[in-house]
Structure formats: structure tokens, C-alpha cells
Amino acid sequence: MRSPLLVLTALVSSLGATGAAAQSGAATPESLVAAAKRAAGLDYQGTFTRICVAPDNSNVAPRPQPTAGAAPPAVARAAPDRATWYAQPYKVFDDLYFIGTQIHSSWALVTTQGIIVIDTLFDYAVEPEIVDGLTKLGLDPRNIKYVLISHAHGDHDQGAALLQSRYGAKVVMGAADWEATLTRPATAAGGVPKRDVAVGPEGYKLTLGGTTVDVIATPGHTPGTLSFVFPVKDRGRALTVAYSGGTAFNFPRVADNFAIYRDSARKMGEAVGRAGATVLMTNHTEFDRAWDRARLAQLPRAAGEKHPYETDAATVKRYFEMTGLCAESQRLSMN
Numbered sequence: 001m002r003s004p005l006l007v008l009t010a011l012v013s014s015l016g017a018t019g020a021a022a023q024s025g026a027a028t029p030e031s032l033v034a035a036a037k038r039a040a041g042l043d044y045q046g047t048f049t050r051i052c053v054a055p056d057n058s059n060v061a062p063r064p065q066p067t068a069g070a071a072p073p074a075v076a077r078a079a080p081d082r083a084t085w086y087a088q089p090y091k092v093f094d095d096l097y098f099i100g101t102q103i104h105s106s107w108a109l110v111t112t113q114g115i116i117v118i119d120t121l122f123d124y125a126v127e128p129e130i131v132d133g134l135t136k137l138g139l140d141p142r143n144i145k146y147v148l149i150s151h152a153h154g155d156h157d158q159g160a161a162l163l164q165s166r167y168g169a170k171v172v173m174g175a176a177d178w179e180a181t182l183t184r185p186a187t188a189a190g191g192v193p194k195r196d197v198a199v200g201p202e203g204y205k206l207t208l209g210g211t212t213v214d215v216i217a218t219p220g221h222t223p224g225t226l227s228f229v230f231p232v233k234d235r236g237r238a239l240t241v242a243y244s245g246g247t248a249f250n251f252p253r254v255a256d257n258f259a260i261y262r263d264s265a266r267k268m269g270e271a272v273g274r275a276g277a278t279v280l281m282t283n284h285t286e287f288d289r290a291w292d293r294a295r296l297a298q299l300p301r302a303a304g305e306k307h308p309y310e311t312d313a314a315t316v317k318r319y320f321e322m323t324g325l326c327a328e329s330q331r332l333s334m335n
């Protein structure tokens with residue numbers, strides 16, 4: 001049997017850590033946090049702080065609502081003051097439009113055969129942001145063909161039932177998250193969507209109008225969390241987006257859950273490396289500054305100046321290196 005030290009060393013190097021922990025061979029929760037901090041660099045400081053420094057956890061006393069990122073209640077509640085969340089819609093890439101709030105992302109990926117909506121916000125935001133947002137952008141919400149749900153928490157899925165019932169959009173969700181969703185009461189905020197496409201561990205390729213979204217099962221944040229890799233165009237130039245479907249550690253604090261999260265981070269790191277993704281997106285604007293970047297994308301650019309969302313393949317991979325190291329640090333701290 002391999003010694004625990006060897007196993008840990010292999011684990012750290014496979015996660016891509018190159019710092020003191022890997023060099024000395026003695027991975028500790030602290031050394032993994034240090035490696036995660038290096039992986040975060042200047043690009044992902046907020047996300048690093050959120051999940052590596054005093055991360056949330058569902059064994060911790062629940063925080064007051066509403067709080068960005070906390071698992072929201074399944075039952076209806078009063079909508080917060082519109083000034084605290086409403087965001088204008090923006091065309092961000094040639095074929096990708098921001099229709100989210102100041103806090104949560106929703107995107108419209110427009111193909112020649114219709115629209116794929118990625119994440120659907122709280123119920124109170126679906127009409128003003130998604131329905132009215134598409135209309136303001138000159139797009140027709142009746143063309144929504146698919147709704148991709150990154151995970152079944154209300155801040156991302158409460159709008160799904162409306163888009164399904166009103167426009168006939170097919171809802172795509174992780175199989176395990178469908179199980180949780182279908183147990184909700186009919187009175188749940190936003191209603192309960194009917195099961196359309198349930199994605200298992202093998203993933204799913206969603207093709208519409210020549211655009212293919214690679215749907216990757218990345219359990220961890222929830223058991224059915226999905227992440228996405230898909231192409232966009234920036235002024236005619238093809239770019240690849242990596243969309244991370246779940247971030248915070250607000251799940252039951254069990255070592256296995258952190259191992260699952262860590263393994264999904266590794267899987268995404270490999271997938272985005274193969275795809276050559278140079279754009280990193282998440283579903284909370286705090287993690288990828290989506291609302292800021294959507295607005296920055298409206299500014300004129302000098303010749304050769306990159307899109308505000310474009311980085312490079314190594315920077316995108318570092319995001320998943322960091323999240324995997326943070327999860328492994330938590331797992332190790334429980335032993």
C-alpha cells in the first residue's frame with residue numbers, strides 16, 4: 001500500500017500545484033491553501049477568498065437571506081428592492097448576451113435555430129431580465145429552445161418552469177438535481193419544471209443550429225451540478241468559453257463531498273485544456289465579474305485589444321486548479 005504521504009504528493013501534483021507543498025512532499029491544508037492562492041493569482045482573488053478562506057458550509061449556522069451564493073430557500077419570498085439587483089441586458093459577444101442581474105448570471109446563446117438560455121435566476125427576475133431583456137435586445141423569447149441549468153438552487157433555476165411552460169423550452173439539468181427539483185412543492189417559488197433532459201455522469205452534447213454545448217457533469221456544489229464548454233464569436237473571431245456551474249462549499253461538510261468536488265475541478269481543468277478555453281465564466285457575478293465585463297464589453301476597443309472576458313488557456317485552467325486545491329484543503333483538514 002502506498003504511504004499516505006505518497007498519495008498526497010501524487011494528488012497535489014496531479015492538481016497542478018507547483019509550490020512549496022509539492023516540492024517538500026508534505027501537503028497540509030495550509031500548504032494547499034497557499035498553492036490555491038498562487039493558482040488564483042490576481043485573476044480569481046474573490047473566488048479564492050470565498051472558498052479557501054473561511055468557506056461557507058451547511059454545517060455552519062445559516063446566514064440571513066438574501067445572500068449571494070447561499071443556498072436559497074425553495075419557498076416563495078418577497079422580491080428584494082429592484083435597485084439592489086436589476087441589471088440592463090447587454091450583447092457581450094456576437095452570439096452571447098448577458099440577461100442576468102447584478103448578482104446572478106443568465107446568458108442567451110443565440111444560434112441559427114434558436115436560443116439556448118444558460119441559468120434562469122430567481123423567479124422575480126425572470127420576466128424583467130430574461131423575457132424583457134431578450135426583447136430589449138431585439139431577440140424573441142419565443143425562440144428559446146433550451147434552458148441549461150447549472151444546478152438546482154433557486155438563484156439559478158426558479159425561472160426554468162416559466163420558460164418551459166410559456167415557450168416550450170426544453171430544460172436540461174443534472175439527473176441528481178432533477179430528483180431534488182421534482183420533490184419541491186407546487187407552491188415553490190417559480191413553480192416546478194417538468195423533467196426534459198436529465199444529464200448523467202457521462203455528460204451530454206447539446207447541438208442547436210450548428211452550435212454545440214459540451215455539458216459536463218461536475219458534481220460537488222450539488223450532486224447534479226453541470227458545467228459547460230461552448231464556442232462564441234468575438235467580432236467574428238472564435239473563442240471557447242468554460243462555464244463553471246457551481247462554486248461555493250455550502251454543501252454538507254463530509255470528506256467525500258470535498259473529494260467529489262475536487263475530482264470535478266480536475267475533470268473540468270482537463271476538459272477546458274483540451275478545448276483551449278480562454279474565457280472563464282461562472283454563474284455568480286462575484287466570481288467572474290460578469291456584470292462589470294458585460295458593461296466593459298460595450299466600450300470601443302483599440303485594434304488588437306482583447307475582449308474584456310478573454311484571458312488565455314493557462315489562466316482558465318488555473319481557476320479549476322484553485323477550486324480543486326481549496327476543496328482538497330478542506331477535505332484534508334477533516335482528517
Ligand SMILES: [Zn+2]
Pocket residue numbers: 069070071151153221246
Ligand atoms: Zn448554488
